[in-house]
Amino acid sequence: MVYSGGMDIEQLSKSQIILLTLLVSFVTSIATGIVTVSLMDQAPPAIAQTVNRVIERTVEAVAPGGKGQSAATVVTQEKTIVVKESELISQAVKKISPSIVRLYTISSDDAAFLGLGVVLDRDGTVAADSSSLGDSAQAAIQLPDGSRIRAFVRGRDKDSGLAFLVASSTGTTTPSWTPATVSTEHAVLGDTVVALSGKTVARIAQGLVTAVLSDTVMDTSIPSESIYGGSPLINTDGDLLGISTGVSRSLSQNGFISATLLIPAPEQ
Numbered sequence: 001m002v003y004s005g006g007m008d009i010e011q012l013s014k015s016q017i018i019l020l021t022l023l024v025s026f027v028t029s030i031a032t033g034i035v036t037v038s039l040m041d042q043a044p045p046a047i048a049q050t051v052n053r054v055i056e057r058t059v060e061a062v063a064p065g066g067k068g069q070s071a072a073t074v075v076t077q078e079k080t081i082v083v084k085e086s087e088l089i090s091q092a093v094k095k096i097s098p099s100i101v102r103l104y105t106i107s108s109d110d111a112a113f114l115g116l117g118v119v120l121d122r123d124g125t126v127a128a129d130s131s132s133l134g135d136s137a138q139a140a141i142q143l144p145d146g147s148r149i150r151a152f153v154r155g156r157d158k159d160s161g162l163a164f165l166v167a168s169s170t171g172t173t174t175p176s177w178t179p180a181t182v183s184t185e186h187a188v189l190g191d192t193v194v195a196l197s198g199k200t201v202a203r204i205a206q207g208l209v210t211a212v213l214s215d216t217v218m219d220t221s222i223p224s225e226s227i228y229g230g231s232p233l234i235n236t237d238g239d240l241l242g243i244s245t246g247v248s249r250s251l252s253q254n255g256f257i258s259a260t261l262l263i264p265a266p267e268q
Contacts, residue, residue: 088236089194093204095238099180100196102142103128103165103230106150113199114139115229117165118240120262124149124167124177127262130156131246132229133163141167143175160216160257161245180232182259183239187218192236195220195244195256197228207254216258217248224253233259 012020099119103126104111115132119125126141133139133153140148151165167175187193191209196202205226211219218241220233227249233242233256242248242256249255 085192085236089192089204089206092194092234092236092238093196093202096180096196096232096234096240097202098144098178099240100144100202100232101126102199103132104140104142104148105136106138106140111140116196116232117141117230118180118232118243119177120164120182121179122177124151124175125154126151126165126167127230127243128163128165129229129243129245130158130161130163139165141165147175149175157261159247160261161247162243162257162261180240181238182262183235183237183241184260184263186215186258186260187212187233187235187241191241193220193222193233193241194236195222195227195231195233197226197231199228210254211252213251213255216261217251217255218242218258219252220254220256222254227254231256 101117101119103114103117105114115129117126117128120127128139136153138150138152141151142148150168152168154164154166156163167177187209189209189212193207193209195205195207197205203226205222207220207222209218210221213219218233222233227244229244229246231244232240233244235241240259240262242259244255245257248257
């Protein structure tokens with residue numbers, strides 16, 4: 001057998017054969033990636049939106065095979081790995097879930113569900129929808145493990161419709177709080193987003209950012225019936241993008257206040 005260079009393949013050394021094999025493998029992987037991208041470009045939008053393509057770089061070292069050979073040859077290969085968006089969403093929900101709490105009225109008999117809240121720090125500060133709390137200055141926070149603790153309203157922001165509660169320090173046990181990771185960037189038109197809801201069990205609804213109404217409010221395609229007061233909006237990384245408040249819902253039933261408002265301003 002003769003290859004394009006005109007040299008008999010049987011005359012190749014062991015290291016040359018290894019390098020030739022790696023070259024063929026590299027070209028094959030590139031061709032596979034091109035075909036995959038071409039097929040995805042031709043796929044219907046509904047299918048294309050559910051898949052993300054991630055390029056991963058792999059470095060392989062070929063050890064010397066015999067006497068007189070120099071240092072190991074390093075070959076870099078690029079291969080296309082297809083990651084389903086559903087897998088990203090499940091990981092994102094798993095990341096944010098320990099930071100989501102449910103709010104109830106203070107009652108030992110028949111506590112009413114008020115809405116959801118998001119833990120902001122390890123001291124137990126919770127951001128919630130001010131309108132869901134009404135005029136009450138306190139609420140019962142139900143933790144992810146099902147236990148409840150009394151919390152008091154520390155402040156309200158009329159412009160955003162956010163209320164901030166602080167858990168009571170009294171009690172026999174001190175809860176362990178898991179703060180949410182707040183996105184430092186505004187949502188971009190077309191971003192995939194997920195809203196969390198559910199009165200008794202966790203539920204999610206997926207959608208897209210359909211409009212940026214202002215620097216502080218974004219609109220989504222998430223059904224309004226899947227949005228509760230205080231419902232958090234996250235991206236596929238599990239970072240908090242927004243919270244549903246009375247202010248955001250007055251502009252759009254599918255709207256959310258941007259979580260960038262929760263980031264403290266830098267000290268001057």
